Amino acid sequence: MTTLTIWDWEVEKYPLQVGVGVIIGGWTFVKLVNYFLQRSKLKSARVRKRAECKQAKQVLEDQIKQRNISKEVVEEITNLSLSELQSKLKDGTLDVLDVLHAYQAKALECDEKTNCIIEPFKEAEEWAASVKENVSKDSPLFGVPVSLKENYGVEGYDSVYGMSVLIGKPSHEDSVIGQVLRSQGAIPYVRTNVPQTMISWDCSNPVFGATKNPHDTTRTPGGSSGGECALLAGQGSILGFGSDIGGSLRIPSNMCGTYGFKPTVGRLSAKGTHGCTKGQQIVRAAYGPLARDVDGLVTAMKALLVPLMFKLDPTVNPLPFRTEVFEDNRKLKIGWYDNDGWFTPPPCMQRGVAIAKAKLEAMGHTLVPWKPPNATLGAELYVRAMFSDKCETINEMLRYDTLDVCFMIQYTMANIYWPLRRFLVFILHYLMPSLSTGLKAIAGCDSAYDFWNLAVAAEDYRKMVIEDWQSHDLDAVISPGFGCPAIPLKTPALATSAVSYTTIFNVLNFPAGSLPVTKVNAADTANMKDYPTIDLAHKTVKKGMVGAEGLPVNVQCITLPWHEEQCLRVMKDLETALKA
Numbered sequence: 001m002t003t004l005t006i007w008d009w010e011v012e013k014y015p016l017q018v019g020v021g022v023i024i025g026g027w028t029f030v031k032l033v034n035y036f037l038q039r040s041k042l043k044s045a046r047v048r049k050r051a052e053c054k055q056a057k058q059v060l061e062d063q064i065k066q067r068n069i070s071k072e073v074v075e076e077i078t079n080l081s082l083s084e085l086q087s088k089l090k091d092g093t094l095d096v097l098d099v100l101h102a103y104q105a106k107a108l109e110c111d112e113k114t115n116c117i118i119e120p121f122k123e124a125e126e127w128a129a130s131v132k133e134n135v136s137k138d139s140p141l142f143g144v145p146v147s148l149k150e151n152y153g154v155e156g157y158d159s160v161y162g163m164s165v166l167i168g169k170p171s172h173e174d175s176v177i178g179q180v181l182r183s184q185g186a187i188p189y190v191r192t193n194v195p196q197t198m199i200s201w202d203c204s205n206p207v208f209g210a211t212k213n214p215h216d217t218t219r220t221p222g223g224s225s226g227g228e229c230a231l232l233a234g235q236g237s238i239l240g241f242g243s244d245i246g247g248s249l250r251i252p253s254n255m256c257g258t259y260g261f262k263p264t265v266g267r268l269s270a271k272g273t274h275g276c277t278k279g280q281q282i283v284r285a286a287y288g289p290l291a292r293d294v295d296g297l298v299t300a301m302k303a304l305l306v307p308l309m310f311k312l313d314p315t316v317n318p319l320p321f322r323t324e325v326f327e328d329n330r331k332l333k334i335g336w337y338d339n340d341g342w343f344t345p346p347p348c349m350q351r352g353v354a355i356a357k358a359k360l361e362a363m364g365h366t367l368v369p370w371k372p373p374n375a376t377l378g379a380e381l382y383v384r385a386m387f388s389d390k391c392e393t394i395n396e397m398l399r400y401d402t403l404d405v406c407f408m409i410q411y412t413m414a415n416i417y418w419p420l421r422r423f424l425v426f427i428l429h430y431l432m433p434s435l436s437t438g439l440k441a442i443a444g445c446d447s448a449y450d451f452w453n454l455a456v457a458a459e460d461y462r463k464m465v466i467e468d469w470q471s472h473d474l475d476a477v478i479s480p481g482f483g484c485p486a487i488p489l490k491t492p493a494l495a496t497s498a499v500s501y502t503t504i505f506n507v508l509n510f511p512a513g514s515l516p517v518t519k520v521n522a523a524d525t526a527n528m529k530d531y532p533t534i535d536l537a538h539k540t541v542k543k544g545m546v547g548a549e550g551l552p553v554n555v556q557c558i559t560l561p562w563h564e565e566q567c568l569r570v571m572k573d574l575e576t577a578l579k580a
């Protein structure tokens with residue numbers, strides 16, 4: 001009888017070791033094969049999806065060529081403001097189909113420059129014809145083309161948000177916002193790009209690539225509604241819709257110089273939208289409009305706050321748009337701050353607030369210094385809530401996927417092995433305190449008990465800030481639009497702490513809007529020499545400010561929950577004063 005040997009082992013002598021070895025080896029082999037098979041399946045899905053979307057754009061491009069619509073007409077139509085467009089559609093000076101065709105052409109032109117569109121809606125022509133036939137010309141959005149962020153469910157279309165595992169899983173119904181928009185005469189015509197997971201303020205993913213800023217294509221358009229804002233800034237959309245759980249309506253508005261509005265959660269419906277944090281109920285996503293002026297935001301809010309939305313989604317607050325509050329001209333007491341004490345914004349952002357303050361004062365409002373107390377706690381609560389599941393939901397979805405650079409830092413920080421995390425938290429506490437706080441918070445919750453305590457802490461924080469706000473008798477607050485203007489592509493993940501300017505109003509669930517007030521100038525960049533470089537985020541912003549002249553700078557206007565109309569009124573006052 002021959003002896004079976006593995007290397008120089010006689011197998012019969014060590015049956016247990018060999019058995020265990022075979023099992024472990026076999027299991028590892030099966031796991032490895034499965035891993036590579038799954039990865040290659042996802043890679044093929046990405047290639048297929050990209051090709052499908054490219055093909056859909058090509059089909060539209062060919063149709064546009066056949067239509068022979070002149071460049072001048074496209075420019076003439078897409079340069080109209082929303083109110084001008086509405087009146088020309090209403091009085092019949094412009095035809096619904098011509099407007100749609102002009103926006104389709106302009107959108108493809110923007111896409112060429114910034115990669116902001118995922119795909120056009122093939123049904124847009126059909127929807128336009130149905131609007132002409134069935135919707136009254138008096139409807140607020142009669143014939144207005146609208147763009148939708150990719151996470152708005154549309155029957156028959158996938159919402160992928162950069163996660164390959166979601167390819168080929170189309171929505172079975174339209175989002176409620178989409179349904180109400182169409183009932184009001186709007187025509188969805190394109191869907192726009194987002195960052196992988198949408199928990200990032202950059203805008204790239206392994207499925208559709210990176211969207212670029214139209215003001216400087218080497219820079220980020222912001223995220224996560226980055227595709228929307230790049231399209232709006234390039235005049236390829238007149239009205240868009242996005243979502244915001246940490247600033248995604250306001251951050252890209254700040255980077256692209258557009259207008260965004262985040263209502264209180266529950267003022268507009270979330271039904272039929274998608275995202276990977278749906279199970280996390282401490283900080284919830286708000287859905288809202290993006291536009292090229294304040295009137296655009298107001299028109300959208302008015303068009304959506306109607307009985308049909310309250311019927312399709314009875315979970316929203318059935319509060320129609322209060323025009324009397326928006327049009328009220330009582331002088332207001334407005335708080336202002338230009339540094340939240342957690343992240344120092346560069347001088348251009350502080351100058352933006354100073355301009356807004358001076359303009360509002362000149363209109364007769366009273367401006368007083370005020371900032372949300374304990375912004376560090378606000379930032380900590382935000383990160384803990386967002387990663388309270390220890391990143392498991394996202395880990396599961398990304399298991400076999402390619403990780404995009406925009407989410408790499410968050411992913412790595414969330415998945416650090418706990419002894420190393422404890423060690424780093426301890427060391428960084430003395431070297432880079434904000435990074436230490438972030439690293440501790442991103443570990444999430446250890447138990448349901450821990451999660452309940454987090455919910456209580458968030459509630460207490462809201463109570464404390466509201467009491468402080470009320471003790472100052474404030475009607476509204478203005479702040480920097482974000483922690484910095486647009487910085488180079490792929491660098492936002494290194495400067496995540498800059499999100500404290502927007503995330504705090506998600507933790508607080510206050511309505512907040514963003515509007516452009518100025519542009520970075522040479523003095524702003526020269527003043528960067530004294531900018532602190534205390535940690536990676538500040539260093540990244542300092543480096544990113546080189547060559548930033550000409551980029552948009554926004555401010556935020558904020559009010560207490562359910563005071564959307566008052567927030568929009570302050571935005572409108574500021575816009576009027578800036579344009580005067």
Ligand SMILES: CCCCCC/C=C\CCCCCCCC(=O)NCCO
Nearest residue numbers: 198200201243244245246247248435438
């Ligand atoms: C030192 C600080 C560590 C921070 C760790 C990073 C944690 C979170 C980054 C969040 C970025 C949020 C961007 C906006 C997300 C958003 O609003 N998405 C919309 C989804 O519908």
